[in-house]
Structures are given as structure tokens and as C-alpha cells.
Amino acid sequence: MRPDRGRFGWGFRLAALWLVLVAGAALAADLLPLPHYDATLAGEPNAGPSPSHPFGTDALGRDMLSRVVHGARVSLGVGLGAVALGLLIGGPLGLLAGYRRGLADRVIMTANDILLAFPALVFALAVVAFAGAGVRNVLIVLGLLGAPAWVRLIRGATLTFAQREFVTAARALGARGGTVMRREIAPNVAPPAASYAFVIMAVVVVAEGSLAFLGLSVRPPTPTWGGMINEGRSTLDTSAHVVLVPSVVMFLTVLAFNLVGDRLQEVTGHRRSGLEPVRAGRRPARSALRDAPVQDDPVRDGPPPLLEAVDVRTAFPTPRGLVRAVDGVSFTLERGRTLAIVGESGSGKSMLIRSVLGLLPDAGVERSGRVRLAGRDLDGADPEEMRTVLGTRMATVFQDPMTALNPVRSIGAQVTEPLRVHLGMGRGEARARAEELLASVGIPEPRRVLRGHPHQLSGGMRQRITIAMALSCDPEVLFADEPTTALDVTVQKQIMALLHRQRDERDMAMVLVSHDLAVVADRADDVIVMYAGRVVERGPAAAVLGAPRMRYTEALLRAAPDLAAPAHTRLEVIDGRPPDLAAPPSGCRFHPRCPFARDRCAAEEPPLASDGTTGRAYACWYPADEPRTAQMEGSVPHGG
Numbered sequence: 068m069r070p071d072r073g074r075f076g077w078g079f080r081l082a083a084l085w086l087v088l089v090a091g092a093a094l095a096a097d098l099l100p101l102p103h104y105d106a107t108l109a110g111e112p113n114a115g116p117s118p119s120h121p122f123g124t125d126a127l128g129r130d131m132l133s134r135v136v137h138g139a140r141v142s143l144g145v146g147l148g149a150v151a152l153g154l155l156i157g158g159p160l161g162l163l164a165g166y167r168r169g170l171a172d173r174v175i176m177t178a179n180d181i182l183l184a185f186p187a188l189v190f191a192l193a194v195v196a197f198a199g200a201g202v203r204n205v206l207i208v209l210g211l212l213g214a215p216a217w218v219r220l221i222r223g224a225t226l227t228f229a230q231r232e233f234v235t236a237a238r239a240l241g242a243r244g245g246t247v248m249r250r251e252i253a254p255n256v257a258p259p260a261a262s263y264a265f266v267i268m269a270v271v272v273v274a275e276g277s278l279a280f281l282g283l284s285v286r287p288p289t290p291t292w293g294g295m296i297n298e299g300r301s302t303l304d305t306s307a308h309v310v311l312v313p314s315v316v317m318f319l320t321v322l323a324f325n326l327v328g329d330r331l332q333e334v335t336g337h338r339r340s341g342l343e344p345v346r347a348g349r350r351p352a353r354s355a356l357r358d359a360p361v362q363d364d365p366v367r368d369g370p371p372p373l374l375e376a377v378d379v380r381t382a383f384p385t386p387r388g389l390v391r392a393v394d395g396v397s398f399t400l401e402r403g404r405t406l407a408i409v410g411e412s413g414s415g416k417s418m419l420i421r422s423v424l425g426l427l428p429d430a431g432v433e434r435s436g437r438v439r440l441a442g443r444d445l446d447g448a449d450p451e452e453m454r455t456v457l458g459t460r461m462a463t464v465f466q467d468p469m470t471a472l473n474p475v476r477s478i479g480a481q482v483t484e485p486l487r488v489h490l491g492m493g494r495g496e497a498r499a500r501a502e503e504l505l506a507s508v509g510i511p512e513p514r515r516v517l518r519g520h521p522h523q524l525s526g527g528m529r530q531r532i533t534i535a536m537a538l539s540c541d542p543e544v545l546f547a548d549e550p551t552t553a554l555d556v557t558v559q560k561q562i563m564a565l566l567h568r569q570r571d572e573r574d575m576a577m578v579l580v581s582h583d584l585a586v587v588a589d590r591a592d593d594v595i596v597m598y599a600g601r602v603v604e605r606g607p608a609a610a611v612l613g614a615p616r617m618r619y620t621e622a623l624l625r626a627a628p629d630l631a632a633p634a635h636t637r638l639e640v641i642d643g644r645p646p647d648l649a650a651p652p653s654g655c656r657f658h659p660r661c662p663f664a665r666d667r668c669a670a671e672e673p674p675l676a677s678d679g680t681t682g683r684a685y686a687c688w689y690p691a692d693e694p695r696t697a698q699m700e701g702s703v704p705h706g707g
């Protein structure tokens with residue numbers, strides 16, 4: 068995230084200039100041609116500004132400019148130290164709370180809230196009075212007092228980024244939690260943290276000034292701004308400049324820190340995630356669904372399928388009730404084949420994929436069912452094994468390559484990471500392999516591209532990069548969740564062709580989520596049609612899309628653009644709205660929108676029953692007419 072330099076404005080520039088001036092003077096204080104800050108009678112006592120003493124002198128005739136400059140050392144030094152200490156403590160805790168959620172989050176945030184409830188200045192006064200005044204103690208106390216604010220800020224930013232696709236993508240590549248926090252989230256949390264550091268500096272400068280005013284910061288004769296204000300109090304009526312000079316310098320510095328911090332915050336401001344929040348206070352659990360009987364789990368002879376999902380259920384506890392996003396879905400997939408998942412928006416396609424990959428949001432999700440890869444039950448896999456499976460055997464290509472790639476890391480760093488982590492390659496070897504991978508997915512000048520960042524590439528090129536990353540460890544199953552939706556039409560075809568070429572060359576299986584039924588009919592071997600979290604029809608793609616039986620599939624096809632149809636042909640829409648997954652309709656979930664519905668549809672739920680042909684099944688009491696053989700074997704209409 069690069070700040071837009073043109074939008075900083077004059078206020079920011081003046082404030083930044085002031086801070087550079089104060090910091091520079093503080094650093095070079097000993098080198099400047101100024102009298103020693105404690106040289107008494109360097110001039111007339113309490114004298115106003117003059118060419119030899121531009122800020123005047125104090126009651127002991129000491130040069131005020133020298134004292135203000137040396138005072139800046141203490142103020143800024145304590146500020147920097149306290150910010151660093153607060154960040155050192157609050158940063159990791161905030162990352163942990165925001166990324167792990169659940170128990171860690173609750174413990175950290177409860178402790179944090181208790182600490183925030185302490186009256187800070189009283190606490191600082193008590194500690195400094197007890198432990199003794201001095202820069203070190205003041206710095207430690209102010210650093211500790213700032214830590215809870217850092218926890219809140221870093222947690223909030225982490226929550227935002229933890230929902231972003233590049234974090235899911237890193238998890239899908241098998242990255243450990245610590246690595247995800249360090250490499251994916253921390254660099255993105257850094258810009259808001261940096262802007263916040265300026266605001267905290269302002270708070271610490273004021274707090275240090277207040278302690279110094281009370282005589283609880285550094286000991287005299289070392290000057291501090293607060294101490295100078297205190298010393299000048301007694302002569303305020305006759306020599307106001309003794310109080311005014313440190314006050315104005317302190318005021319301008321605090322104002323400048325706030326201005327710079329606020330402006331940086333605006334410029335580096337980040338987008339919020341659109342996910343509905345999960346109800347607070349619920350633990351990640353599998354409880355409510357765990358007891359649901361696992362259906363459709365046949366005992367088979369022969370080798371197990373490459374990928375098998377049995378009765379997968381995923382639900383989110385929300386204030387509206389339990390949202391059953393995936394409600395008892397089963398499928399199998401073999402090497403070299405593509406299974407497409409289709410359905411309206413919100414039907415549960417993405418959640419099904421995430422459930423299979425074990426990449427659900429951590430907090431509050433309830434899930435059950437079985438997922439097996441070549442017979443290995445992935446639910447029984449420990450986190451280490453699951454990370455390896457995700458990195459090497461199952462890989463994912465996400466919808467939007469811009470959000471799936473980390474904007475602040477170079478492409479080379481992102482493409483080589485899975486190679487280094489999972490295949491143990493050294494830097495040079497991983498770089499060479501990354502170049503080959505990029506070339507294999509059609510990226511010209513791979514060496515140059517590896518040095519760049521995601522924003523320097525077009526959408527199509529970015530998606531090629533994410534495909535290269537997904538393919539880097541030779542996965543057996545590739546999941547592609549609407550991989551072309553964010554791209555323009557000409558590029559969509561190229562990416563789809565690339566995916567299938569790679570599938571054939573590598574003999575992978577592919578799970579493809581797509582809204583584009585023409586693409587599904589063209590490319591997929593099998594299809595499952597989802598409605599309200601359930602499979603309502605499944606079978607060979609050509610047969611299902613060529614002659615749907617379930618009324619919802621029929622409606623979906625009529626609502627899809629037909630590439631073969633004349634331009635300006637009106638598309639039919641599916642009447643009504645998708646059901647509320649927290650309170651789905653009784654019987655067939657599609658019945659309120661189905662023109663063929665009868666009483667039985669509202670009363671009884673139709674089972675997903677085979678129609679007698681291989682692999683084909685649908686859930687409908689009054690299905691579309693059974694097609695004649697000639698129709699079924701005929702060409703599949705593009706998009707319906």
C-alpha cells in the first residue's frame with residue numbers, strides 16, 4: 068500500500084518539516100554553536116529574546132534555546148522509547164488475538180480492557196513516585212501504559228487482513244500460523260501502525276511533560292520541556308517567555324505529531340472486509356453438527372477415490388440464528404477430471420470448497436462430515452500434516468488475483484515461498500524453479516516479473532501468477548473458485564484454457580466453481596448444482612446441463628446468457644429471492660420460487676435420488692420430463 072504523495076497537503080508538509088527540525092536539533096544538540104544548557108549567567112537573567120539568545124534566558128541566565136533543544140532529546144527520546152516498548156508488547160498480542168480469535172482473543176482482550184480501565188496518569192505517578200524519577204522509569208511506565216492501545220489497534224487491523232484472500236491463499240499453500248502473521252499480516256498492519264505511532268508520540272510527549280512538570284521525569288539540571296514550564300511558573304507575570312517558549316515548542320510538536328499521524332492514517336487507510344461478523348463469544352466448534360449422522364458413506368471395494376467429501380456441513384452462528392451455509396454435501400472426484408460446482412450467489416459454493424480445504428474462518432464456525440484424500444481422512448490429520456497437504460497435494464486459485472496476492476511483498480518472494488517451505492529448496496534453486504513456473508503459465512520475461520510487485524501487472528498476468536503459485540508443488544487436486552470472474556472476457560478464456568491444459572499435463576483433478584454455465588458445459592466432466600447449501604442435482608456436466616431434471620437447474624440455465632442466442636435476447640430471471648439460510652423453507656427449499664411446486668413440495672423434502680443413469684441424481688418431486696436419448700446425447704447448449 069503506497070501512500071499517495073500528492074494528497075498529503077501543506078499542513079502535513081509543515082508539520083513534517085517541524086518534526087524533522089526538532090528531531091534534527093535534538094540529535095545534533097551537542098554540535099550546535101549554543102551555550103551549555105546549564106551554563107548559568109550565559110546572559111542577563113530573565114532576559115527576553117536577543118540576537119545572542121534568540122529565545123531569551125531563564126531566571127539563572129541560562130540560554131533558553133539551548134535548554135529547549137536539549138529538552139527535545141528527553142521528550143522525543145522518551146516518546147520513541149515508549150512507542151517502541153508499547154509496540155513490542157502490544158504488537159504480537161494484537162496479532163495473536165486478531166488472527167487466532169477464540170480463547171486467545173478473549174483472554175488477551177479481557178486483560179487489555181482491565182488495563183485500559185486503570186487511570187493512567189495516577190498509575191504513572193504512583194509507579195514513578197515509588198520506583199523513583201528518571202528517564203528510564205518514565206519511559207517504561209509510559210511504554211507499558213501505551214501497550215493496551217497498541218493491542219487494540221493491531222488486533223483491529225489484523226482482523227481486517229485475516230479475512231483477505233491473500234491470507235487464505237497463504238493458508239491454502241500450507242503456511243503456518245506464525246508465518247502467515249509475520250509475512251502476510253504484519254507487513255500490511257505496518258502502515259496503520261506507523262501512522263498510529265505518531266499519534267502515540269504526541270500522547271507520550273504530553274504525558275512526559277506532565278510528569279516533568281510535577282518533577283517526576285529526569286532530574287535537574289537536565290532540561291525537559293515540562294520541567295522548564297514548571298521552573299518558569301514563579302516568574303510568569305514578569306518574564307512570560309520562560310514559560311511560553313517551552314509551551315509553544317511542546318504545543319507545536321504535539322500538534323505536528325497528531326497532524327502527521329492523522330494524515331498518514333487517511334492516506335494508508337485500508338478497505339474493510341464485507342463478511343458478516345460471527346456472533347462474538349462463540350468458540351470454534353463442531354458441536355451442533357457433529358451429531359448429525361454421516362449419510363451417503365458407502366462401503367466400497369477397490370482403491371478409494373482421489374478426493375471424497377461425505378456429508379459436509381458448515382454453519383455460522385449469527386445473531387439471526389445458525390446460518391447453514393453447507394448442509395450435507397457429498398461428492399467424489401478422480402484424477403484427470405473436473406468437477407464443477409454451480410448455483411446462485413450465496414448457495415454455498417465457496418463455503419463448500421473452504422470446508423473441504425479446512426480453510427474456514429477460525430471463529431465460531433461449526434462443521435462436520437468427512438473429507439478424504441486418496442483414502443486419508445483429513446479430519447484426522449494434525450495441523451502439521453494438513454499444512455503439508457494444503458501446500459503440496461491440494462492447491463487453490465482464488466477469484467480475485469489482486470486480493471489473493473499480498474500487495475506489499477514482491478512476486479518473487481510470494482512464488483518462491485511454497486517451494487522453499489514445502490520442497491526445502493534454497494533461494495537460488497527456488498528462484499530458478501519460479502522462473503520456469505512463470506514461463507509455463509505464459510508469463511513473458513519471468514525474471515523481471517519476479518522482481519516486481521502485484522500492482523505492476525494486469526489482472527490476467529496476476530491470475531497467472533496465482534496459478535503458478537498453486538501449481539508450484541505439483542498438487543493432485545486444484546481448486547479454482549471463480550478464477551476468471553475478476554478478469555475481462557478475452558482473458559477469461561485464456562485462463563480457463565491454461566487451467567485445463569495444466570490439469571491434463573499434470574494429470575490433476577480440478578474442482579471448479581463457476582457462474583458461467585457455458586464454461587462448465589465446455590470444460591467440466593461432472594457438475595453439482597447447489598441451492599441453499601444443498602446439492603439439488605448432480606451428474607455428468609453434459610447430461611445435467613443439456614437436460615436438467617431438477618426445476619432449479621432448469622431455471623438456472625434459463626437465467627444464464629446463451630452465447631449461441633441472438634444478441635439482445637431477454638434472459639429469464641429466477642423469481643423470488645434465495646432463502647434465508649438461518650430459516651430455510653420447509654420441504655423442498657426451492658418450492659417458494661418454483662412455478663411447478665405443489666403441496667407435497669412444501670411438506671416433504673425430496674431426497675437426492677438417482678435417476679437410474681450413471682452418477683446422475685436430482686432432488687425434485689415433479690421433475691422436468693425425462694429427456695429422450697437423442698436430446699441427452701445432443702450438443703450441450705452454451706449457457707443453457
Ligand SMILES: Nc1ncnc2c1ncn2[C@@H]1O[C@H](COP(=O)(O)OP(=O)(O)OP(=O)(O)O)[C@@H](O)[C@H]1O
Nearest residue numbers: 342343383390392411412413414415416417418419
Ligand atoms: N462469516 C459468515 N457468517 C455468516 N454467514 C456466512 C459467513 N460467510 C458466509 N456466510 C453465508 O454462507 C452462505 C454461502 O456463502 P458462499 O460464499 O459459499 O456462497 P457462494 O455460492 O460461493 O456465493 P458467490 O457465488 O456469491 O461467491 C451465504 O449465504 C453467506 O451469507
